[in-house]
Amino acid sequence: RTHTGMFPAITKSVCQRVGHDVQRTPLARHCVRFFNGFSQDEMPVEETPAPRVLITGALGQLGSGLASLLRKKYGPENVIMSDIVNPPRRVRDTGRYIFADILDFKNLQEKVVNEGVDWLIHFSALLSAVGENNVPLAIKVNIEGMHNILEVSRQYKLRVFIPSTIGAFGPTTPRNPTPDLTIQRPQTIYGVAKVHAELMGEYYHHKYGVDFRCLRFPGIISAETPPGGGTTDYSTEIFHDAVTTQRHQCFLEHDTRLPMMYIDDCTRATAEVMELPEHRLKQRVYNIQAMSFTPAEIYAEVKKHVPDMEIEYKPDSRQAIADTWPQVLDDTNARLDLGWNHEYDLPKLVTTMLTKIRAQKEGKGAVNTHKQAAAI
Secondary structure (H helix, E strand, O other), rough: OOOOOHHHOOOHHHHHHHOOOOOHHHHHHHHHHHOOOOOOOOOOOOOOOOOEEEOOOOOOOHHHHHHHHHHHOOOOEEEEEEEOOOOHHHHHOOOOEEEEOOOHHHHHHHHHHOOOOEEEEOOOOOOHHHHHHHHHHHHHHHHHHHHHHHHHHHHHHEEEEEOOHHOOOOOOOOOOEEHHHHHOOOOOOHHHHHHHHHHHHHHHHHHOOOEEEEEEOOOOOOOOOOOOOOOOHHHHHHHHHHHOEEEEEOOOOOOOOOOOOOEHHHHHHHHHHHHHHHHHHOOEEOOOOOEEEEEHHHHHHHHOOOOOEEEEEOOOOHHHHHOOOOEHHHHHHHHHHHOOOOOHHHHHHHHHHHHHHHHHHHHOOOOOOOOOOOOO
């Protein structure tokens, strides 16, 4: 005689003993459906609670866009933006915002505990050119602050994301293409701090089991925030100049090739790598990119839309930095392991940026002039 109420309990017990999720293991689901008389569509599935996400340095280029994306997925109450300054009113109107100082470890602990944080996304950093002008501050923010992020992640068992960039490479690195694992030896404090973050994150993973995740970003291009101190900033400035003066003075040589990515691809890549189950990650640091171009190539694409556009090349100190960086990032491993795939190529980037900036100039959009824009 069959006791239909017994077998789901037995199946659940067996699955749990071998480490399977009874709701997500095909055999277990089949057995429970059979004994309980459920069809596949009727089978109840336990919903995984939405993660509580804290983003540091959230008023910069990357934080606002990522917060918007994650809030659509997990709800505005579960994604907390943080920084050390008073935000614009619109930031407070769109969701949770708190003060969090990454240099104050007890303050960081308090925020993680009081907010019930599960994921910590760390964007606070001084950028490449800015860091070279204030090395002691860059060491405090980019290295000491990062130490606090890793330690609080260890203490409270957080999933933590710390981005790296092409700035983590140096003049002895193979430049075209640049693989995930290669000699780095950067020559800026920004790059040195990024290599340090990569190695410390891997160490905390191997030593303590911290779920550390890292993507090496190329130059990030966005219409929502103005240029603010990065070596790839020309790729944003050229669009503002195209819409206003039709004349751009580029601080890099015409043939300086660098890897790039549109902001929407960048935030989506970050969200996707955070959402992946840990077993999918075969390494802790991955290159990603969408396109690679020179100032001359992006100028030619812009000129298709703005025929009167002119450009003048006047390299400054950022040229020496760019000359040590990769021309093309090899992101094969990210595409295979993480399922990464970009959506914006150069023509789509140019069309999108010109459309958005024109709308802003006409008063249909707002530019966040509060903080720096460049990712590197």
